[in-house]
Amino acid sequence: MTTAYSNRAKAFLLLPMVVWLIAFLLLPYVFIFAQSLMKSDAFGNVVVEFTAESYIKIFTSKLYYATLLKTLMMSCLVAVSCVIISLPLCYFIAFKVQSESRKTMLYTLIVLPFWVSYIVRAYSWKIILGQFGILNGFLLTTGLITEPLEIILYSDFATIICLVYILTPFVAIPMYTALEQIPKSLVEAAKDLGAGSLTTFFRIIIPLGLPGIISGATFALVLTMGDFLAPILLGGPNTLFISNIVQNLFGTSNDKPLGSAVGIVILALIVLVLEVSTYFEKKYSSFKSS
Amino acid sequence: MRRKFLTLLLAIPAVMLFSCSSEKKDAAASANKPDSLKYKGATLNILCWEGYADEKFTKAFADKYGVTVKGTYFGSSDELVSKLQGGGGSSYDIISPSCDVASYIVDAGLVQPIDPTKISEFNNLSELLRNMTDVKRGNDVFGMPFTWGPDYLVYNADEIKEEPKSWNLFFDPKYKGKISVWDDISNIYLMGQILGLDKTDKAALYNMNDEQLKQVKEKLMKLKPQIRKFWATAGELDNLFKNKEVVAAVGWPITPATLNKQGMNLKATIPQEGATGWIDRLMITKNSPNKELAMLYLDFISKPENMAKVAEVTTYSIAHQGAKQFMSPELQELTYINNMTYYHERLNFWQYVKERKKYNELWNEVKSGVQ
Amino acid sequence: MRRIFTTGSAALVLAFIYLPLLTIIWYSFSAESVNSFPIKAYSLEWYKVMANDESLLRAVGNSLRVAFFSTVIALFIGVPATFALHKFDFIGKKLLERIVLMPITLPGIVTGVAMLSFFPKIGVELSLVAVGIGHITFLLAIVVTQLLSRFKRLDPNLEQAAYDLGATPLTTFFTVIIPNIRTAIIGAALLCLVLSMDEIPVTFFLIARDNTLPIEIYGMMRRGITPEVNAISTLIFLATIVILILSLRFSRKTND
Numbered sequence: 001m002t003t004a005y006s007n008r009a010k011a012f013l014l015l016p017m018v019v020w021l022i023a024f025l026l027l028p029y030v031f032i033f034a035q036s037l038m039k040s041d042a043f044g045n046v047v048v049e050f051t052a053e054s055y056i057k058i059f060t061s062k063l064y065y066a067t068l069l070k071t072l073m074m075s076c077l078v079a080v081s082c083v084i085i086s087l088p089l090c091y092f093i094a095f096k097v098q099s100e101s102r103k104t105m106l107y108t109l110i111v112l113p114f115w116v117s118y119i120v121r122a123y124s125w126k127i128i129l130g131q132f133g134i135l136n137g138f139l140l141t142t143g144l145i146t147e148p149l150e151i152i153l154y155s156d157f158a159t160i161i162c163l164v165y166i167l168t169p170f171v172a173i174p175m176y177t178a179l180e181q182i183p184k185s186l187v188e189a190a191k192d193l194g195a196g197s198l199t200t201f202f203r204i205i206i207p208l209g210l211p212g213i214i215s216g217a218t219f220a221l222v223l224t225m226g227d228f229l230a231p232i233l234l235g236g237p238n239t240l241f242i243s244n245i246v247q248n249l250f251g252t253s254n255d256k257p258l259g260s261a262v263g264i265v266i267l268a269l270i271v272l273v274l275e276v277s278t279y280f281e282k283k284y285s286s287f288k289s290s
Numbered sequence: 291m292r293r294k295f296l297t298l299l300l301a302i303p304a305v306m307l308f309s310c311s312s313e314k315k316d317a318a319a320s321a322n323k324p325d326s327l328k329y330k331g332a333t334l335n336i337l338c339w340e341g342y343a344d345e346k347f348t349k350a351f352a353d354k355y356g357v358t359v360k361g362t363y364f365g366s367s368d369e370l371v372s373k374l375q376g377g378g379g380s381s382y383d384i385i386s387p388s389c390d391v392a393s394y395i396v397d398a399g400l401v402q403p404i405d406p407t408k409i410s411e412f413n414n415l416s417e418l419l420r421n422m423t424d425v426k427r428g429n430d431v432f433g434m435p436f437t438w439g440p441d442y443l444v445y446n447a448d449e450i451k452e453e454p455k456s457w458n459l460f461f462d463p464k465y466k467g468k469i470s471v472w473d474d475i476s477n478i479y480l481m482g483q484i485l486g487l488d489k490t491d492k493a494a495l496y497n498m499n500d501e502q503l504k505q506v507k508e509k510l511m512k513l514k515p516q517i518r519k520f521w522a523t524a525g526e527l528d529n530l531f532k533n534k535e536v537v538a539a540v541g542w543p544i545t546p547a548t549l550n551k552q553g554m555n556l557k558a559t560i561p562q563e564g565a566t567g568w569i570d571r572l573m574i575t576k577n578s579p580n581k582e583l584a585m586l587y588l589d590f591i592s593k594p595e596n597m598a599k600v601a602e603v604t605t606y607s608i609a610h611q612g613a614k615q616f617m618s619p620e621l622q623e624l625t626y627i628n629n630m631t632y633y634h635e636r637l638n639f640w641q642y643v644k645e646r647k648k649y650n651e652l653w654n655e656v657k658s659g660v661q
Numbered sequence: 662m663r664r665i666f667t668t669g670s671a672a673l674v675l676a677f678i679y680l681p682l683l684t685i686i687w688y689s690f691s692a693e694s695v696n697s698f699p700i701k702a703y704s705l706e707w708y709k710v711m712a713n714d715e716s717l718l719r720a721v722g723n724s725l726r727v728a729f730f731s732t733v734i735a736l737f738i739g740v741p742a743t744f745a746l747h748k749f750d751f752i753g754k755k756l757l758e759r760i761v762l763m764p765i766t767l768p769g770i771v772t773g774v775a776m777l778s779f780f781p782k783i784g785v786e787l788s789l790v791a792v793g794i795g796h797i798t799f800l801l802a803i804v805v806t807q808l809l810s811r812f813k814r815l816d817p818n819l820e821q822a823a824y825d826l827g828a829t830p831l832t833t834f835f836t837v838i839i840p841n842i843r844t845a846i847i848g849a850a851l852l853c854l855v856l857s858m859d860e861i862p863v864t865f866f867l868i869a870r871d872n873t874l875p876i877e878i879y880g881m882m883r884r885g886i887t888p889e890v891n892a893i894s895t896l897i898f899l900a901t902i903v904i905l906i907l908s909l910r911f912s913r914k915t916n917d
Contacts, residue, residue: 360870373869376781376787381869382869382870522883523884523885525884526885528884528885529884529885530885532694533695533697552694
C-alpha cells in the first residue's frame with residue numbers, strides 16, 4: 001500500500017518541513033557554534049578567526065563557571081520544590097478521589113495555569129511580594145510583623161518562588177500520569193499485607209511513580225536553566241542566571257562569540273541532563289505506558 | 291463543509307497579504323503629492339531614551355504630515371549599539387545616542403550625515419554643543435544637538451530630610467536595601483568619581499587601568515548589599531520610588547519631573563564629588579527608509595516651542611536657549627536654561643570607553659557577586 | 662485525621678496555583694495607581710486606560726497577526742510532513758523526529774540568540790517577519806507531536822477505500838485523510854495560537870520595533886505602568902480559558 005506513493009509524492013509531503021528546519025533551525029545552531037569559535041573586536045564585530053578563547057574564558061573566569069554552577073543549583077532547587085508541591089495534589093487526585101468526573105475536573109485545574117501567559121503569572125508575584133503587596137499587607141494587618149519585610153521582592157527567593165509557581169504544572173502533568181497508572185490493587189495488596197499508609201507511599205507509590213517524577217523534574221530543571229525573565233522581573237542585585245549573561249552578551253556587551261559559547265555550553269549541559277534523565281526514566285519504568 | 295474550511299484557510303492569508311501590499315502601493319503612489327501629503331501614512335521610527343518620543347511634542351508633527359511617530363526606548367547606550375548592529379537594519383529612522391557612544395556610532399557607519407541647512411534653527415542651537423567635534427568628520431555633521439543633563443543623586447525628600455552632601459549616603463547602613471543604581475557600566479564611572487580618580491583628569495573615569503578597576507570593583511561590591519534593585523529603565527526607577535522600595539538612587543531629572551507631578555516629593559542633587567553627565571544628539575540611521583521625513587522631524591523638533599515641550603516632559607537641559615520664552619520660570623530654573631554653562635562646569639560628561647568590553651565584564655561580575 | 666492532612670495539603674497546593682491569578686483579577690478593579698494592600702477604592706479605570714492605550718492595542722494586533730500566520734504556515738508545512746512521518750520509513754527518520762522537537766526541548770534563549778545571529782546573514786531583518794519564522798519553527802514541533810498520535814488512530818481502511826475508488830495518493834491525502842483528522846488539526850491550531858501569543862524567549866531576540874503582546878507587557882512592567890497590566894492580564898486569562906474550553910471540545914470529539 002505504501003508503494004502507492006511515488007517518491008515525488010513523498011517529497012511533496014515531506015520536503016517543505018525538512019527544508020524549513022534546515023534553513024531556520026539547524027543552520028542557526030551551526031552558525032552560533034561556528035561563531036562561538038571566533039573572536040569579537042572592540043566594536044563588537046565578529047572577526048572570522050578560529051580560536052577557543054571564549055571556551056577557555058568560560059572555564060577559567062569565575063564569572064561564567066560560577067554563575068553556571070549557581071544556576072544549576074537554583075534549577076535543582078526549583079525542580080525539587082516543584083516535585084514536593086505537586087506530589088500531594090497528584091497523589092490526592094490519583095488515589096483519594098473516586099469519581100471520574102471529579103478527577104477530570106481536578107486534573108483540568110492543574111493543567112489550566114499551564115495555558116495562562118508566562119508573563120502574567122510572573123507578574124502576579126510582583127503584586128504579592130511587593131513592599132506594599134498582599135503578603136506584607138496581610139502580615140501587617142494581622143500584627144505578625146510591625147515593619148514591612150523588605151527582602152521578599154527583588155531577591156533570589158522571589159525568583160525561585162515565581163519559577164516554582166510557573167513550572168509546577170509542567171511537573172504535575174507527567175507525575176499525575178505516572179501515579180494514575182499504578183494499579184490500585186497493588187496499593188490495596190500492600191495494605192492487606194499490613195503496610196501502613198506511609199510505608200505504602202514511600203515503598204510502593206514513589207518508586208512506581210518515579211519515571212513520571214523524573215520527567216517532570218527534568219522539565220523544571222531544563223526550563224529554569226534557560227529562563228532569563230524571572231531574574232530580571234523579580235530578582236535582586238544578586239540574582240544573575242547564566243541565561244542573563246547570554247542575554248547581556250548579546251544585548252549590551254555585544255560580544256557575540258562569547259555569548260554563543262556560553263549558549264553552546266548551556267546546550268551541552270541540557271542535552272546531558274536530558275540523556276541522564278531518559279536513562280533513569282527507562283531504568284525505573286515498570287509499566288509500559290499505554 | 292470541508293471544502294469551505296479549506297478555502298477559508300487559504301483565503302484568509304491571501305486577503306491579508308493582499309491588504310498588506312495595497313498599503314505599500316498607497317505609499318508609493320503618494321510620492322508625487324505636495325509636501326504636506328507626500329508622507330501620508332508613513333511611520334517615523336525613533337529609537338531613543340525614554341521621554342524623547344513623547345506624544346506631547348510628536349503629535350503636532352504627526353498631524354501636520356499625516357504620519358505616525360513611533361518611539362522605541364532603549365535602556366542603555368550598549369543596548370542602543372547592539373540594536374543598531376544586531377540586524378535591525380532599517381527598523382529605525384532617528385536615534386538619540388549619548389556622548390559615550392556617539393563617535394563610535396559615527397565611525398561604525400551606522401548613521402548618515404545630516405544637512406544643517408535644512409534645519410532652520412540649527413545656528414541658534416547652543417554653540418558649545420555645535421562645536422563638539424565627536425560627531426563631525428571633515429565637513430560632514432552627523433548629529434543635531436538635542437539635550438544634556440546629569441546623573442543626579444535623586445532622593446525621596448520625605449524620607450531623607452537633609453540634602454545629601456556626598457554620594458557616601460549610598461553606603462550609609464541606615465539605607466541598606468533602600469538604594470537603587472542603574473543597571474549600566476556608568477556605575478563604574480560613579481565609583482571612580484567617589485574614589486576621586488577624576489580630580490586631575492576628567493577622562494580618567496573612562497580609561498581606568500586594571501588597578502583602578504580593581505578598586506572600583508571592591509567599592510561596588512561594598513555598595514551591593516545596599517542595593518534593592520538595579521533599575522534598567524527610568525520608568526522602573528519611578529516605580530521603585532513610587533512603591534517606596536527605595537529612598538535614594540542614581541537617576542535622571544525625568545524621574546523627579548514625572549513623580550512630583552504625581553504628588554511625590556523627590557529632590558535631585560549633585561554631591562560634592564561631582565556627578566557624571568551626558569549630551570544627547572539626534573542622528574539619522576544609515577538605512578533609514580524615511581530620510582527626508584527624518585530631516586523634517588529634526589527641523590521640527592529644534593524649533594524653540596517644541597524644544598520647550600521636550601524640556602517640560604523631561605526637565606533635561608535643551609539645546610535651544612530661545613525656547614525659554616515658552617517655559618515657566620520654574621522650568622527655566624530646573625533646566626538651567628539661563629545658565630547654560632552650569633552643567634558644563636559641574637559635570638563630567640561621558641566619554642567613549644575604549645575598554646568597553648572590560649567595563650561590561652566587570653559590571654556583570656559585580657551583578658553575579660563573583661569576587 | 663490522615664484524610665484531613667492529604668485533602669488539606671492538596672487544597673493548599675491548589676490555592677498556591679490559583680491565588681496569584683485571582684489576585685491579578687482582583688487588583689484589576691483597583692482605582693489606585695500603586696498595587697498596595699488593602700485596596701481602598703474600586704473602579705474600571707484601568708480597563709479604560711487599557712482600551713485607549715494605542716501601543717498596547719497595536720501589540721495585540723501584531724501578536725494576533727504573528728500567531729495567525731505562524732499557525733497557518735506551520736499547519737501547511739507540518740501536517741503533510743507528519744503524515745509522511747507516520748506512513749513511510751526513510752533514512753534519517755529518527756533524526757528528523759529529534760530535530761523537529763529541538764525548539765521545545767532546548768532552551769528558547771539559545772534558539773533565540775542562534776536565530777538572532779543567523780537571520781540577518783540570510784537577509785531576514787529583525788522584525789515581525791523574523792519573529793513569525795521563529796514561531797513557525799517551534800510550532801512545527803507542536804503540530805507534529807499533536808497530530809502524529811492522531812494519524813496512528815486513523816482507520817487504514819479509509820485510505821484503502823479511496824484508492825479502490827481510483828483516487829491518487831495526493832487526492833486521497835487532501836480529500837480523505839485531512840478532513841478525517843480536522844478536529845485534531847483545529848485542536849493543534851488552537852494550541853499553536855495560544856503558544857505563539859505567549860512566546861517570549863525567541864521573540865525577545867528577534868523583535869525590532871514592533872512589539873508582540875507579551876513583549877509589550879514586559880516593557881510595561883519594566884517601565885512601571887503596572888495597574889494597567891492587571892487589566893490586560895485579566896483579559897488574557899479570560900481569553901485563554903475560552904480557547905482552552907474550545908480546544909478541549911475539539912480534542913474530545915477527536916477521541917470519539
